[in-house]
Amino acid sequence: MLQLLRNxxxxxxxxxxxxxxIILLLLIVGLFGAFNKYQGSGLSVPDNENWKHGLELENKxxxxxxxxxxxPQESVRYNKKEIAINEYRIKHDISTNVDYSVxxxxxxxxxxxxxxxxxxxxxxxxxxxxxxxxxxxxxxxIRPINRIKILLSKYITVLLFxxxxxxxLFAFSFILGSILFGFPDxxxxxxxxxxxxxxxxxxxVHLVGYYGLNSIGILMITTxxxxxxxxxxxxxxxxxISIFLMFMGSTVTFLLANWFDWAKYxxxxxxxxxxxxxxxxxxxxxxxxxxxxxxxxxxxxxxxxAFWVFKKRDVAA
Amino acid sequence: MVELKNVSKxxxxxxxxxxxxxxxxxxxVFGFLGPNGAGKxxxxxxxxxxxxxxxxxxxxxxxxxxxxxENAIQHVGAIVENPEMxxxxxxxxxxxxYARMMKGISKEKIMEIVDxxxxxxxxxxxxxxxxxxMRQRLGLAQxxxxxxxxxxxxxxxxxxxPSGIREIRDHLRMLAKKRNMAVIVSSHLLSEMExxxxxxAIIQNGCLVDVQLVKDFVETQEHLYEIDVxxxxxxxxxxxxLLPMVQVIKKENKIELPIQKEQVPDIIKKLVQQDxxxxxxxxxxxxxxxxxxxxxxxxxx
Numbered sequence: 331m332l333q334l335l336r337n338x339x340x341x342x343x344x345x346x347x348x349x350x351x352i353i354l355l356l357l358i359v360g361l362f363g364a365f366n367k368y369q370g371s372g373l374s375v376p377d378n379e380n381w382k383h384g385l386e387l388e389n390k391x392x393x394x395x396x397x398x399x400x401x402p403q404e405s406v407r408y409n410k411k412e413i414a415i416n417e418y419r420i421k422h423d424i425s426t427n428v429d430y431s432v433x434x435x436x437x438x439x440x441x442x443x444x445x446x447x448x449x450x451x452x453x454x455x456x457x458x459x460x461x462x463x464x465x466x467x468x469x470x471x472i473r474p475i476n477r478i479k480i481l482l483s484k485y486i487t488v489l490l491f492x493x494x495x496x497x498x499l500f501a502f503s504f505i506l507g508s509i510l511f512g513f514p515d516x517x518x519x520x521x522x523x524x525x526x527x528x529x530x531x532x533x534x535v536h537l538v539g540y541y542g543l544n545s546i547g548i549l550m551i552t553t554x555x556x557x558x559x560x561x562x563x564x565x566x567x568x569x570x571i572s573i574f575l576m577f578m579g580s581t582v583t584f585l586l587a588n589w590f591d592w593a594k595y596x597x598x599x600x601x602x603x604x605x606x607x608x609x610x611x612x613x614x615x616x617x618x619x620x621x622x623x624x625x626x627x628x629x630x631x632x633x634x635x636a637f638w639v640f641k642k643r644d645v646a647a
Numbered sequence: 648m649v650e651l652k653n654v655s656k657x658x659x660x661x662x663x664x665x666x667x668x669x670x671x672x673x674x675x676v677f678g679f680l681g682p683n684g685a686g687k688x689x690x691x692x693x694x695x696x697x698x699x700x701x702x703x704x705x706x707x708x709x710x711x712x713x714x715x716x717e718n719a720i721q722h723v724g725a726i727v728e729n730p731e732m733x734x735x736x737x738x739x740x741x742x743x744x745y746a747r748m749m750k751g752i753s754k755e756k757i758m759e760i761v762d763x764x765x766x767x768x769x770x771x772x773x774x775x776x777x778x779x780x781m782r783q784r785l786g787l788a789q790x791x792x793x794x795x796x797x798x799x800x801x802x803x804x805x806x807x808x809p810s811g812i813r814e815i816r817d818h819l820r821m822l823a824k825k826r827n828m829a830v831i832v833s834s835h836l837l838s839e840m841e842x843x844x845x846x847x848a849i850i851q852n853g854c855l856v857d858v859q860l861v862k863d864f865v866e867t868q869e870h871l872y873e874i875d876v877x878x879x880x881x882x883x884x885x886x887x888x889l890l891p892m893v894q895v896i897k898k899e900n901k902i903e904l905p906i907q908k909e910q911v912p913d914i915i916k917k918l919v920q921q922d923x924x925x926x927x928x929x930x931x932x933x934x935x936x937x938x939x940x941x942x943x944x945x946x947x948x
Contacts, residue, residue, distance in 0.1 A: 468728070469789065
């Protein structure tokens with residue numbers, strides 16, 4: 331099995347497309363860093379003695395908005411959250427006067443997680459379909475190795491690649507952030523609002539957790555791309571559908587959720603688990619255990635289909 | 648070594664292969680001959696387990712390919728159609744890749760095989776830069792890594808130039824004789840098979856038509872003679888008198904008849920006695936191609 335993984339890993343890294351992906355990822359993080367650094371004053375917070383007063387004013391504004399009955403559910407939620415966090419700051423004397431640091435940079439660069447996800451999808455979409463396109467699948471399947479093992483080695487390789495991309499993104503934004511922006515002078519917690527209460531969290535823990543929760547979405551969509559690739563033996567189709575759903579999936583689900591209750595059973599209503607930790611669920615009435623159950627069902631479905639089809643497939647063309 | 652027992656394949660309700668049975672011995676090159684679409688490739692793919700078998704079974708060294716795929720396939724090396732390799736890897740990396748999928752293949756073994764197929768100079772170049780002949784040789788190397796007892800090649804000479812074809816042919820004959828391997832080759836090129844194989848199975852519309860030694864196949868006992876005469880009808884009458892059992896084929900001013908050599912003088916004598924003018928008598932030698940067409944046409948007719 332280890333040998334199979336080595337083979338798949340070799341086949342990924344010997345292709346120039348993969349190298350381009352890594353360079354692109356690093357380059358974009360670099361540009362992102364340079365942009366943040368040299369964009370100038372917008373980032374450096376001026377020392378403001380009256381920050382507490384400012385927050386109080388802010389809260390007053392939010393509260394006035396809340397009195398308006400016609401305020402949409404979304405805004406009510408957002409306002410309540412902001413009020414709670416601001417009150418917590420005032421009470422515990424946590425100033426907003428903090429310079430942009432490595433933590434903020436990493437937090438900002440989490441936007442690039444979807445880029446890492448995109449590259450992982452491309453790999454997942456190609457890893458089976460390409461063998462069929464190249465015709466090498468024939469030589470691969472006439473070895474004394476069970477087909478299930480061959481497909482499993484490919485799937486694990488995809489997951490490793492995804493993890494590798496995320497680690498690269500995190501590590502590189504950490505390194506670049508600490509060089510460009512440095513560490514904060516004093517301990518600065520992340521304030522997490524969940525279920526009506528505010529909690530202090532170490533920034534590092536928060537960021538790692540954020541990556542972890544995000545990677546679940548990537549895991550699911552990668553598994554889907556892998557399944558499409560295996561079933562239809564067409565990498566473009568797998569890439570197209572997966573990327574479309576990755577960017578449009580949650581929007582479409584959100585729209586559907588306005589009218590239909592069954593929207594909560596859709597994959598993309600459940601992929602973003604951060605909604606249970608940082609925010610309120612997309613569709614009210616959904617719980618963490620519901621989402622995890624749905625994700626497991628989708629996961630088993632995708633993989634079951636991929637492995638079953640691959641096992642039964644007549645390699646004819 | 649390889650044994651097919653009543654193998655059938657049904658795809659979408661259509662019988663592609665209809666209870667095929669034959670076996671292949673060690674040390675022989677076994678040709679698998681048939682027109683395009685006859686089911687050669689399907690059969691070969693069933694032997695190597697790429698396509699499932701609807702009915703019947705295939706045994707490789709007495710292991711069922713259906714029930715014990717891994718045990719059965721470990722004795723087999725194969726190239727299925729064109730030897731498609733990973734173009735972005737070097738030849739050596741390709742071999743390493745396949746070597747890792749089987750147990751106990753050392754680096755020395757790989758280099759020994761590379762030497763055998765004559766790729767030593769170019770083995771570290773990317774496969775992208777290889778000629779078709781070199782790819783074919785790399786394909787052969789890949790199939791020989793684990794010292795298989797059975798070598799299976801689907802259309803091995805497809806797209807090769809004459810020298811490449813010759814090269815492959817020599818390799819195959821050498822492997823069969825020196826290493827006592829069973830080699831199975833499929834092709835629709837008859838002349839090619841004639842030179843390469845010991846035995847030939849002819850397959851048409853998914854059915855086995857015939858299995859014969861190449862020697863017997865080409866050299867049948869009776870030869871076809873063509874006699875050029877001035878009066879066909881009388882000549883035919885005379886020959887019928889002499890040899891009532893022989894089937895005489897009338898042509899414009901020739902007759903054709905399958906007879907043995909000893910009978911030729913008798914016929915000439917008889918014709919000459921009847922004042923029939925003979926312009927020529929010649930033996931029409933039958934090639935594999937004629938035999939092949941004859942056999943396949945019979946089936947169709």
